[in-house]
Amino acid sequence: MRRRLLLLLVLTLACGAWGVASAQEIVIGLNAELTGSIPVVGQSSRNAALMAVDEVNAAGGLLVGGTRRPVRLIIEDNQDNPAIAAAVAQKLIYQDRVVAMIGPNASRDAIPAATIAESARTPMISPWSTNPQTTAGKRYVFRACFTDDFQGRVVASFVYNDLGARRAAVLYDVASDYNKGIAEIFRSSFTELGGQVVAFETYTTGDRDFSSQLTRITALQPDVLFLPNYYSEVPLQIQQARNLGYSGPVVGSDSWGSAEIITLGGQAMEGQYFTTHYAPDIATPEARRFIEGYEARYGATPDDVAALTYDAFGMLFQAIQAAGSTDREAIREALAQITEFTGVTGTMSFRGSGDPEKTAVVLQIQEGAFRYFGSAAP
Amino acid sequence: MxxxxxxxxxxxxxxxxxxLIALGYTLVYGVLRLINFAHGDIFMVGAFFSFFAAAVLGLPFLPTLLASMAATALLGVMIERLAYRPLRHAPRVSAVITALGVGLFLEHFTLASVGAQxxxxxxxxxxxxxQAGPVRVTTVQLVIFLVALLLMLILDRFVNRTLTGMAMRAVSWDKSVVPLMGISVDRIIALTFAIGSGLAAAGGLLYATAYPVIEPYMGVLVGWKAFVAAVVGGIGVIRGAMLGAFVLGGAEVLVAAxxxxxxxxxxxxGLLLLLLIFRPQGILGRREVQKV
Known part of the structure; x- marks a missing residue:
């Protein structure tokens, strides 16, 4: 009896070892901000990633070179820390031997991770990093979202034309690539349109008191306040601005796109506008299928990070199948040649760079929900 | 203007x-010559205790303040008993490393138990x-000034006018003589941790009231700044910590203004560094004479 058990154990172990060692599975890494200052971003990204991979595996896997092969997802936490994001990228690429990496999401993490992916010649798709530097000059790095160059122009034009503002004030986190990049692009685009940026104030990640900068801003009486910052800080900034006597509109960017901003900000967020990647309330058939699936599985409306992560996986799956191989170089070629991918966040195509061509939407917060306000094409 | x-x-x-936070650094340094690097995280735990008292138990402001101060004071005493007392006669660097470890432990324990969001x-x-003349003052700000001022007055009275306060000052002066007077040094040190941690909890509640988004890493930056305030004022000197805190707050706000x-x-x-070059012992600090 004991001998038979032993034999069974050896067989099981052998099968297990064979399973791991087999070239059947396609290993994909997710480098996400599961803890740190924006954990909701990482959690949405993980939820969407699990959903995308489970859907493919339920259908038998990806069709590569005539055989269906299952996908295995390895999820690592980068703690929203640039150094750890780079270390996680290294671990996924060299130790887990992933064929491609999805993430990180925040630009401050995506930029260092992109450098690692580029030098290791491994395809990387950042779902949510909008800073131009993430893909600039890199062959292996792609993104599923538009860039800050584009978004900055869209916000500036919205503020100037739709809100009719001429004097804008900006408060942004100078220690974060995303916030700094978009603030600067907003300033140059708004000035080009004929507006004036009367205040351009900064703080650093982790600050909770903005009263000094906001006192200065309020004294200059701007028509609009632009806060291209993350969801954990924006509610405090608006609240402090209101206490100091600022009563005008507040505008944000896609870093606002988490429902958490409404939980934390409540009434202070009501009526404010921001630009983002998709509007859940005017969904296309692809988007509706995704939103319904996500709501059924997680009991929450997917935010933009979830939608973009899902699209990043969709593009990667399409590229792997088109390449007919799990060779990293072949996948990169196939990604670069995507001319039309219809995802949850709209139609995308790559034309010679890692940045897709797509549209942006403006949302307004009404009665505690994100509502579609308008769209903007390049 | x-x-x-x-x-x-x-x-x-x-x-x-x-x-309120700087006082904790200075009190502990005063009696133990230990820089309690976990103090910023004790402040964070105090804010979370306040959060649970207010959000889960639904207590109003004053009971929340008292409950959170009491719970955090107990935590401070436990940390002293379990982490610092066994190392009291160890080299000073071991105690400092332990303090850093306790701080990281508190951060990550909070992260694991209440989550990162x-x-x-x-x-x-x-x-x-x-609107008071040219300035706008919120009720929250008024409460912060009043509570902080009141707690500081009580502490100042306690340390300078009571027998226990005198014992604290005595321990700070010379730990070897105090037992000869029939005073338990251990008990005084535990009391100091209780008071320091209680004040940090009050700071945590006031901070969470003014900036109502709290998370496990909130104590790091604030803790460092309060530590700097304590050093600038003269670490180990209670009135110095209060003065240093207002000097630091003023410097930060005016530079940004x-x-x-x-x-x-x-x-x-940079300004504070300059000040320390000319007065290394801090504004109200006394130079310590090394006994050989």
Whole structure:
């Protein structure tokens, strides 16, 4: 009896070892901000990633070179820390031997991770990093979202034309690539349109008191306040601005796109506008299928990070199948040649760079929900 | 200059909170010559205790303050008993490393138990804004000034006018003689940790009331700043910690008010470094004479 058990154990172990060692599975890494200052971003990204991979595996896997092969997802936490994001990228690429990496999401993490992916010649798709530097000059790095160059122009034009503002004030986190990049692009685009940026104030990640900068801003009486910052800080900034006597509109960017901003900000967020990647309330058939699936599985409306992560996986799956191989170089070629991918966040195509061509939407917060306000094409 | 007056109100708010935290550093340093690097995280735990008292138990402001101060004081005593007392005669660097370890432990314990997502502190004080001449003051700010001032007055009285306070000062002066007077040094040190941690909890509640988004890493930056305030004021000197906190709050706010805000911390801390070059013992500190 004991001998038979032993034999069974050896067989099981052998099968297990064979399973791991087999070239059947396609290993994909997710480098996400599961803890740190924006954990909701990482959690949405993980939820969407699990959903995308489970859907493919339920259908038998990806069709590569005539055989269906299952996908295995390895999820690592980068703690929203640039150094750890780079270390996680290294671990996924060299130790887990992933064929491609999805993430990180925040630009401050995506930029260092992109450098690692580029030098290791491994395809990387950042779902949510909008800073131009993430893909600039890199062959292996792609993104599923538009860039800050584009978004900055869209916000500036919205503020100037739709809100009719001429004097804008900006408060942004100078220690974060995303916030700094978009603030600067907003300033140059708004000035080009004929507006004036009367205040351009900064703080650093982790600050909770903005009263000094906001006192200065309020004294200059701007028509609009632009806060291209993350969801954990924006509610405090608006609240402090209101206490100091600022009563005008507040505008944000896609870093606002988490429902958490409404939980934390409540009434202070009501009526404010921001630009983002998709509007859940005017969904296309692809988007509706995704939103319904996500709501059924997680009991929450997917935010933009979830939608973009899902699209990043969709593009990667399409590229792997088109390449007919799990060779990293072949996948990169196939990604670069995507001319039309219809995802949850709209139609995308790559034309010679890692940045897709797509549209942006403006949302307004009404009665505690994100509502579609308008769209903007390049 | 309505603009400057408003900035002074902002500085007072920051200074009051820094003061409550800086006192904890200075009290512990006074009796143990230990820089308690876990103090910023004790402040964070205090804010979370307040959050649970307010959001889960639904207590109003004053009971929340007392409950959170009591719970955090107990935590401080436990940390001293379990982590610092066994190392009291170990080399000083071991104690400092232990303090850093305790701080990381508190951060990651909170992270693991309550999660990483920021929490919203329910408003405990009805928010209203008063226009007093050129400045706007909120009810929250008034409560912060009052509570901080009251706690500082009580502490000052306690340390300078009571027998227990005298014992604390005696321990700070010379630990070897105090037992000869029939005073338990252990008990005085535990009491010091209780008071310091209780004040940090008060700071945590006031901070969470003013900036109602709390998360496990909130104590790191604030803790460092309060530590700097304690050193600038003269570490080990109670009134020095209060003064240092207002000097630091003022420096931060005024630099951001008149110079580009990107340079705020760089200039504010640069000025404090300069001050320490000329007065290494801090504003109210006494030079320590090494006995050979």
């Amino acid at each position: 309505p603009f400057v007056a408003q900035q002074m109100v902002n500085a007072l708010q920051l200074g009051s909170i820094y003061a 920021p929490r919203l502190m329910p408003p405990l004080i009805a928010s209203a804004v008063y 008149f110079l580009p805000s990107t340079y705020r911390d760089f200039i504010a801390f």
